[in-house]
Amino acid sequence: MRDQFNLSEFLPYRLAVLSERVSKRVALAYSESHGLTVPEWRVLVHLSRCRQVSVREIHNCVNLEKPRVSRAVARLEAVGLVDKTESQRDHRLVDISLTEAGWKLLDAIVPEALAVEQQLLSGLSEGDRERLLELMERLHSVLDADPRAATRSRMDLGDSDGPA
Amino acid sequence: MRDQFNLSEFLPYRLAVLSERVSKRVALAYSESHGLTVPEWRVLVHLSRCRQVSVREIHNCVNLEKPRVSRAVARLEAVGLVDKTESQRDHRLVDISLTEAGWKLLDAIVPEALAVEQQLLSGLSEGDRERLLELMERLHSVLDADPRAATRSRMDLGDSDGPA
DNA sequence: GCAATATCGTTTCACTTGCAACGAGTGTCA
DNA sequence: TGACACTCGTTGCAAGTGAAACGATATTGC
Structure with a gap:
């Protein structure tokens, strides 16, 4: 055995797989029905x-x-x-x-999109949901401090509601 | 105000943004340096x-x-x-x-890829890391039960190590 | 044994994507 | 005022993408 690198346990890969799966599911709400x-x-x-x-x-x-x-x-x-x-x-x-x-x-x-989100979150308690968002936010913070990472749009930061 | 729908708080969107940002950062390890x-x-x-x-x-x-x-x-x-x-x-x-x-x-x-992963996880304790993976896994579980969601590759399930 | 069906990897085709370049408009400073 | 640098939205172009179709091989049912 040379490298013991398990792709399935690699966080970036896991994020990509989950995100893609979620995106595809949500897209049914606006793509399939409304052609967006x-x-x-x-x-x-x-x-x-x-x-x-x-x-x-x-x-x-x-x-x-x-x-x-x-x-x-x-x-x-x-x-x-x-x-x-x-x-x-x-x-x-x-x-x-x-x-x-x-x-x-x-x-x-x-409403359809929100319904899908609700369904997704159905397995999570309110606390779980907050924890998940907070953990994701912490990953973002690491990237915010990394000069080689892409910058994040100000609107996606937790603060105020953008311009005008 | 008609719809009060905040994209930045929409979980699928947040997942997509985080995933893309992480992917881009990791890709530096194999794309920039090695052309993959x-x-x-x-x-x-x-x-x-x-x-x-x-x-x-x-x-x-x-x-x-x-x-x-x-x-x-x-x-x-x-x-x-x-x-x-x-x-x-x-x-x-x-x-x-x-x-x-x-x-x-x-x-x-x-090693470079793992280093990036480590850096990403540097803001999380071991417990945080496990919690994050567990929460992501729970989102997957919801989709596993959803007939309209894409199926997940067996290798990405927590169980055994695939074939051969 | 042999047609019908299924599966494999590849390719085709139409479409999307990102980068860079572009023309048009604005600000700046002598 | 006029030259220069900058920003806006768009477009050209080369590369990447997914769905469907393809030829080749295997398997199934008769």
Whole structure:
């Protein structure tokens, strides 16, 4: 025996497997039924909180590369779920906001997504849930202090509710 | 306010963000320094445990689609890290195993990967670490009972060490 | 023995992805 | 004012991805 390295016990691998499995399950709520991709879903959800934002802000807030946001927004606009208008104050920026159809779609999807989350958490007590989040937060903290790790979007930090 | 849905507090999203961040950090150990992709890394690591396996078995064990395994193995063979030979017992199967160069590469990478894992876990006590894994396992259990969720590879279950 | 079925690894094809480059607009400072 | 550096959102391009189809081999049922 040369290396005794068990992939199944390697934390990064375990996280990846669990995350992917969870993502796939949740995606059924918005992909299968409503034809949304993950980036589109994230953009819509973010808009429901921030009302009118630029591509850059979305990029900074929901962990998506800039081109990905741009393309997701383009598709969402083509389907009539969001509006894009050139900002008046700064003509480089685009003001993106939900249309009425976008709001309606979210009204339908969000409860499903929350139901899946509730189902996932059904095996955990309230204390367990908090412990899990706290442990995950501690892993983040290690990465926050690591210069070679990717930086975390400020919105995902525990503090206040972002801009404006 | 219509929906009050906070993406940053949505467990599936949090898992995805953490997992991606961790993956990127770990990937530095094998990507930046040794030019490996994630699938290639998983294949190599799996081979270090199972010595001689088919594409199908790798696919079943390390959470990679079949074509992805096939292509990863092809690249690894092209670079001389693995050997591919047609199986004698069943001519449809391919026996894949590490070359000496493959072993050497793993000897170099595995300690780096473990070091990153250790660093990640540095903020957690031994008890914390066990609790985290146990909580993750409980999320898996919920999905195991959900017919609409993806099935989990048997190797990632807590039990025995797979075949052969 | 032989057709029908199943399984293996590979490949095809359409699509997504990330990086880098781009044009357009804004700020800055002489 | 004008040149320079910067930021915005988008797009080109090469690489990666998953679903389905493929040829080749094995197995099953008759």
